[in-house]
Amino acid sequence: MRLLTVRQALAHPRFLLTAWPWRAAGYLLSSAPVGLAVLMVLLVGVALGGVLAVVLVGLPLLALLALLGLPVAAVERRRLRLVDGRPARSPHRAPDGPGPAVWARTRFREPATWRELGFTLVLATVLWPLDLLVAAVVLGVPLGLLGTPLVMATVGGGEEVRVLKLWLATSWPQASAAALVGLLMLAVSGYVLGAVAAGRAELTRALLAPADGERQERVAELVRSRVRLVNAFEAERRRIERDLHDGAQQRLVALSMTLGLARLDAPPGPLADQLAKAHDEAGKALAELRDLIQGIHPQVLADHGLGAAVADAADRSAVPVEVSVDLPGRLPEAVEAAAYFVVCEALANIGKHSGAGRAEVTGRHEGGLLALEVRDDGRGGADAERGSGLTGLADRVSVLDGTISLSSPPGGPTLLRVEIPCEWRTERFA
Secondary structure (H helix, E strand, C coil), rough: CCCCHHHHHHCCCCHHHHHHHHHHHHHHHHHHHHHHHHHHHHHHHHHHHHHHHHHHHHHHHHHHHHHCHHHHHHHHHHHHHCCCCCCCCCCCCCCCCCHHHHHHHHCCCCHHHHHHHHHHHCCCCCHHHHHHHHHHHHHHHHHHHHHHHHHHHEEEEEEEEEEEEEEEEHHHHHHHHHHHHHHHHHHHHHHHHHHHHHHHHHHHHHCCCCHHHHHHHHHHHHHHHHHHHCCCCHHHHHHHHHHHHHHHHHHHHHHHHHHHHHHHHHHHHHHHHHHHHHEEEHHHHHHHHHHHHHHCHHHHHHHHHHHHHHHHHHCCCCCCCCEECCCCCCCCEEEHHHHHHHHHHHHHHHHHHHCCCEEEEEEEECCCEEEEEEECCCCCCCCCCHHCHHHHHHHHHHCCEEEEEECCCCCCEEEEEEEEECCCCCCCCC
């Protein structure tokens, strides 16, 4: 089995014969230069910020210090490779646009930025001294014992030597015993270093490369791609509507006029009858095409917004509908289109299945949420689980993070409520 982390290597019987103990020692010892450099930058930055704050120059400097965690976290993620071979991806998302201002705004709004700043402060004040202390003690004590015979031969003149400055070794057997103890302690030290480095690496990974960071980025990208797909879908609908309106519909109008003129010029007889029949069929095809165009993307929705489009749909409903939609501005196109088609489908279901004598559509926008309600006084009993078409409506609204709720007890009345989070559009409309 391939060992990816020092934590996995600790359970291997040949751990001491691998490079993992030395990698663990290098990981702990290399924490000191990084922590010292960060501490110096923080001290200098805070000092300059305090001196220059009187002229408001310190504020940008403090803002730069707040971003200090970004390069430190990048270094720590790379240093993590010493004891953890798993990928340590950055939790930061791509900026929303080009330019340093957009980049800075994106970073300041991310929790990962402040988490990395907190880690940087802890690294500069607590972690690196602890790492250095553990490495110095765990390695220094056994190495000091192991070197006792050498020190006795070179410094003590072969007579005596002070072991770790704690007790005196006055003979070679005592020095050899100290070296043997040091050798045994060095073997134990490898495991101690591995355990400490594993804990330190897990802390670093949890703060600087959390496991859910990649999942969050994927979710965010899925949300963005979903919005792009919705916008592309609506743009394609409008293109089809425009092509049908400007192309096929105009050709059918010309064909109907030509057949009408030919019908007037033809003498009574079989030919006139066939022309009359063709003229009627052309008129029916034109009416169906107009209904199709209206269903794809009604012009009233594009020109006048959701309120006017709902009122137009209510006028064409088979059941009398009272409309009260209070929307003083325009909403995003995808939201308007989804809400309109939900209302149209609901009114169509009322006319076909409810047996209602009247219906009511109300709508408002409050707190960043569009709320539409469709009521009728019909027999009720509508159920999304029985394939009433409500599942498709819910799917369409859910693409925009919206929800649909239905209350339709047997005997009625029925209430369909649609909620879609959205904000006002600010662009200028023709």
